[in-house]
Amino acid sequence: MTTVAVLQQCRFFADLDDTALTTIAQHAYPYRISSGYYLFHQGEPATTFYVLTQGRARVLQSSPEGQQVILGLIGAHREAGIVAAIEQAEYPLSLQAVEECHALAWDSAPLRDLLAQYPILALRAMRMVTGRFVQLQNLYRELATERVERRVARALLRLVAQAGEHTADGIRITIALSRQDIGEMTGTTLYTVSRIVSGWEKQGIVTAGRERVLVRDLARLTAIADDLASPTPTPDPPCAEQ
Amino acid sequence: MTTVAVLQQCRFFADLDDTALTTIAQHAYPYRISSGYYLFHQGEPATTFYVLTQGRARVLQSSPEGQQVILGLIGAHREAGIVAAIEQAEYPLSLQAVEECHALAWDSAPLRDLLAQYPILALRAMRMVTGRFVQLQNLYRELATERVERRVARALLRLVAQAGEHTADGIRITIALSRQDIGEMTGTTLYTVSRIVSGWEKQGIVTAGRERVLVRDLARLTAIADDLASPTPTPDPPCAEQ
DNA sequence: CGTTCGCTTGAACTAATTCAAGATAAGTGG
DNA sequence: CCACTTATCTTGAATTAGTTCAAGCGAACG
Numbered sequence: 001m002t003t004v005a006v007l008q009q010c011r012f013f014a015d016l017d018d019t020a021l022t023t024i025a026q027h028a029y030p031y032r033i034s035s036g037y038y039l040f041h042q043g044e045p046a047t048t049f050y051v052l053t054q055g056r057a058r059v060l061q062s063s064p065e066g067q068q069v070i071l072g073l074i075g076a077h078r079e080a081g082i083v084a085a086i087e088q089a090e091y092p093l094s095l096q097a098v099e100e101c102h103a104l105a106w107d108s109a110p111l112r113d114l115l116a117q118y119p120i121l122a123l124r125a126m127r128m129v130t131g132r133f134v135q136l137q138n139l140y141r142e143l144a145t146e147r148v149e150r151r152v153a154r155a156l157l158r159l160v161a162q163a164g165e166h167t168a169d170g171i172r173i174t175i176a177l178s179r180q181d182i183g184e185m186t187g188t189t190l191y192t193v194s195r196i197v198s199g200w201e202k203q204g205i206v207t208a209g210r211e212r213v214l215v216r217d218l219a220r221l222t223a224i225a226d227d228l229a230s231p232t233p234t235p236d237p238p239c240a241e242q
Numbered sequence: 243m244t245t246v247a248v249l250q251q252c253r254f255f256a257d258l259d260d261t262a263l264t265t266i267a268q269h270a271y272p273y274r275i276s277s278g279y280y281l282f283h284q285g286e287p288a289t290t291f292y293v294l295t296q297g298r299a300r301v302l303q304s305s306p307e308g309q310q311v312i313l314g315l316i317g318a319h320r321e322a323g324i325v326a327a328i329e330q331a332e333y334p335l336s337l338q339a340v341e342e343c344h345a346l347a348w349d350s351a352p353l354r355d356l357l358a359q360y361p362i363l364a365l366r367a368m369r370m371v372t373g374r375f376v377q378l379q380n381l382y383r384e385l386a387t388e389r390v391e392r393r394v395a396r397a398l399l400r401l402v403a404q405a406g407e408h409t410a411d412g413i414r415i416t417i418a419l420s421r422q423d424i425g426e427m428t429g430t431t432l433y434t435v436s437r438i439v440s441g442w443e444k445q446g447i448v449t450a451g452r453e454r455v456l457v458r459d460l461a462r463l464t465a466i467a468d469d470l471a472s473p474t475p476t477p478d479p480p481c482a483e484q
Numbered sequence: 485c486g487t488t489c490g491c492t493t494g495a496a497c498t499a500a501t502t503c504a505a506g507a508t509a510a511g512t513g514g
Numbered sequence: 515c516c517a518c519t520t521a522t523c524t525t526g527a528a529t530t531a532g533t534t535c536a537a538g539c540g541a542a543c544g
Contacts, residue, residue, distance in 0.1 A: 061379050061382075061383050062383075063383055063384075063387060067383070067387040068383075069382065069383050069386045069387065071379070071382075082368075082372075083372055085365065085368065086365070086368065086369050086372060089372070092372070092375065092376040092379060093379065112365075115361070115364070115365060116361045116362075116365070119357065119358045119361045119364055120358075122357070122361060122364030122365055122367075122368060123327065123328065123354075123357065123358075123364055125364075125368050126324070126327065126328065126364065126367050126368045126371055127328050127331075129368060129371045129372055129375055130325055130328065130331070130334070130371055132375060133334065133371060133374060133375050133378065134334040136375065136378050136379060136382060137303050137313070137334060137335065137378065139382060140303075140311065140313075140378060140381060140382045140385065141303055141304075141305055141309070141310075141311050142305075143382065143385050143386060143429065144311045144385060144429035145305060145309040145311065145429070147499080147500095148499080148500070178521090178522065178523085179522075179523065179524095180522085187385065187386035187387070188500075188501090189500080189501060189502080190522090190523085191500090191501070191502075191503095191523095191524085191525090192499090192500060192501075194522095194523060194524055194525085195500095195524080195525080197523095198523090198524065198525085208523085209509090209523095210508080210509060210510075210521090210522055210523070211522075211523095389531080389532095390531080390532070420489095420490065420491085421490075421491065421492095422490085430532075430533090431532080431533060431534080432490090432491085433491095433492085433493090433532090433533070433534080433535095434531090434532060434533075436490095436491060436492055436493085437492080437493080437532095439491095440491090440492065440493085450491085451491095451541090452489090452490060452491070452540090452541060452542080453490075453491095
């Protein structure tokens, strides 16, 4: 697959003419990183913009005191580090590969030139950041106003959408995620996550395992996420009057 | 004050040449809104970009179920609604005047033209959105990992920075904010805010009133915000050895 | 002067955390 | 293959931070 072909797949570059894509491709270089390693760390000077072409990575933010939250996952054809387009900027978050990842990379200076040369790109970049902003806003409101169980349910649904694999038994999440990780995604502790997941398992909504969750009943999980306050822990058997 | 002069004050337009500023100013129209009214509502089509020239407004986000959070305040020379530069976009949040506000406004179409004409503006817009994103990220982490008291302390410090007026007794926050408002800024209830503020009042850190807070001891408030876990509720009198 | 709205505070409650102990599963090396 | 080690997960019990509800206070406002 040529670099241009990869760019066409990517929402950020889509619909640019071939000349533009070729120019853009000329400034890109391939980048590869193993699972567990970081594409960049929060606080480092933002020198590089990436487009993932293979593998998934997680978006982390940590406080000066070392506590961290997981803001989400990104996968193929997603962009990261657009902040590199801004002079003197630092990465506001860290990006850690959770699988072997391949990416295209642009250095800061040529990226800025490209954005000046193709104003549409700057608009796209803005749209991208705005999109992330809206997502984050929703996460924030969710955290501020909703209960843990619901937040965990939503996080699982997001994972299903991003990394769900349909199997005979249900939908498997194809990324290894510890209870601790899920806790960091939802602003709670690993213990609470464990209890919630165990509870769901008893109700047949999921099957849990070590760093693994299998969603067996998407509808009920969705109901929890949407807080259709399940008065029926298991679907009622049709029974006598009243 | 001419429109151009106003634009020069504004970080978004700063350092553009006069021709550019004149062109930009030509597309602006003045806008005025009374305290309590909304410049725009979340979910509406984003038709207008604003630069506040006078007064302050608060940034709100609400859930489909009607719960809302306050993301912050903006004041003179700050921009809002840049999302209008994106076609078909909706405002991702609401902006409510908390004082009589004056603003300059640009409609979506001319704004897009201006951004295409002056690529630097597109970069500025991105920088702006990125900045907000980083702020929100920090709010998010704070909410996920920190205690209420600390969050309230930080919110107050932000308010001091944005709307603090030095007086003989201390720093007064010049915006009327109910306990409910502070609760929505920190992800807690008005009762908890009330208890915390009362507690601080007993320690002499603040003086509280109806929709009013006066910070008397900024240092101790900062200590709480930074969690220098105050083992000394009041500063120790110099005392015997050890 | 009465009504409204915002604030405070107590008391009961609950969701979630924390700590601790043990179970389970996955590597590791002999 | 099995013991050993390590990491993850589960669960109970105690605790706590924060919420919720209810009642009353007091300043502002018409």
